[in-house]
Amino acid sequence: MTTATASPAPGTRQPRGRARRAAVLEAARRLFAKQGFKGASLAAIAQEAGLTDAGLLYHFPTKSDLLLAVIAEGDREQDEALEKVREAQGLPLLERMAEFGADLEADPILTALDVTLSAENLAADSEINRYFVDRYQRFRDMLTTAFEEARRAGDLIGDFDPAVEAANMTAVLDGLRLQWLLSDGAVSMADGMRAYVGGVIARLAPRA
Structure with a gap:
């Protein structure tokens, strides 16, 4: 029997992608801690991480996905x-x-x-x-x-x-x-x- 292997998270195959994903997680952690899940917007998190909204959504398609990753x-x-x-x-x-x-x-x-x-x-x-x-x-x-x-x-x-x-x-x-x-x-x-x-x-x- 073979064991299924989970696919890597989006953008984690290359060092730059991993670094951007880490920056999003760190920015989300700071803003969620200050403003709560409801108060912190994806746009504000993207700006904090130095990414575009689209760049954030590439790594985390939904706000819930981002929260669970944090x-x-x-x-x-x-x-x-x-x-x-x-x-x-x-x-x-x-x-x-x-x-x-x-x-x-x-x-x-x-x-x-x-x-x-x-x-x-x-x-x-x-x-x-x-x-x-x-x-x-x-x-x-x-x-x-x-x-x-x-x-x-x-x-x-x-x-x-x-x-x-x-x-x-x-x-x-x-x-x-x-x-x-x-x-x-x-x-x-x-x-x-x-x-x-x-x-x-x-x-x-x-x-x-």
């Missing part, structure tokens, strides 16, 4: 950031979460894009809504497993619910992310996550 690229980068966390398990993974706020601060445009798109698609039954619902579920599942493993290892003790702790940690990270954006960085995600994760571990760790 999300896929962002997802790849988020996965790279999460790999730093997934290398650990149990308590070491939770301890590594203390630095996840700093990871998000390092890419402000992607962080803003996530907040903008998730807010725009909060109640919509759409592919974007399902994307964020699934990603949040995977993130909570990862943290829930880490709390369970830490308890089995005896690193954390007490009558706590791993799923509740995972949801709370996710909520704190989300809240800090929003405050960081609205305060133009005055509220630190990095400091906030370090303090929160340290407090959770201190609360649940065995007493010396």
Whole structure:
């Protein structure tokens, strides 16, 4: 049995085509993050990328195609950031979460894009809504497993619910992310996550 191979995206066979496509994705990421999907027009994105409208449409025939490509690229980068966390398990993974706020601060445009798109698609039954619902579920599942493993290892003790702790940690990270954006960085995600994760571990760790 042969496996079908997906055709390359339009314009990606030559270095110039790849560079133009990358420029469109970067411009779309910036404008979607600032103005949202509905507010950012294809014409404005083309101008930002230094292309004609026709040049943009050659790479991305519809605005939805462009949005999905931006999300896929962002997802790849988020996965790279999460790999730093997934290398650990149990308590070491939770301890590594203390630095996840700093990871998000390092890419402000992607962080803003996530907040903008998730807010725009909060109640919509759409592919974007399902994307964020699934990603949040995977993130909570990862943290829930880490709390369970830490308890089995005896690193954390007490009558706590791993799923509740995972949801709370996710909520704190989300809240800090929003405050960081609205305060133009005055509220630190990095400091906030370090303090929160340290407090959770201190609360649940065995007493010396």
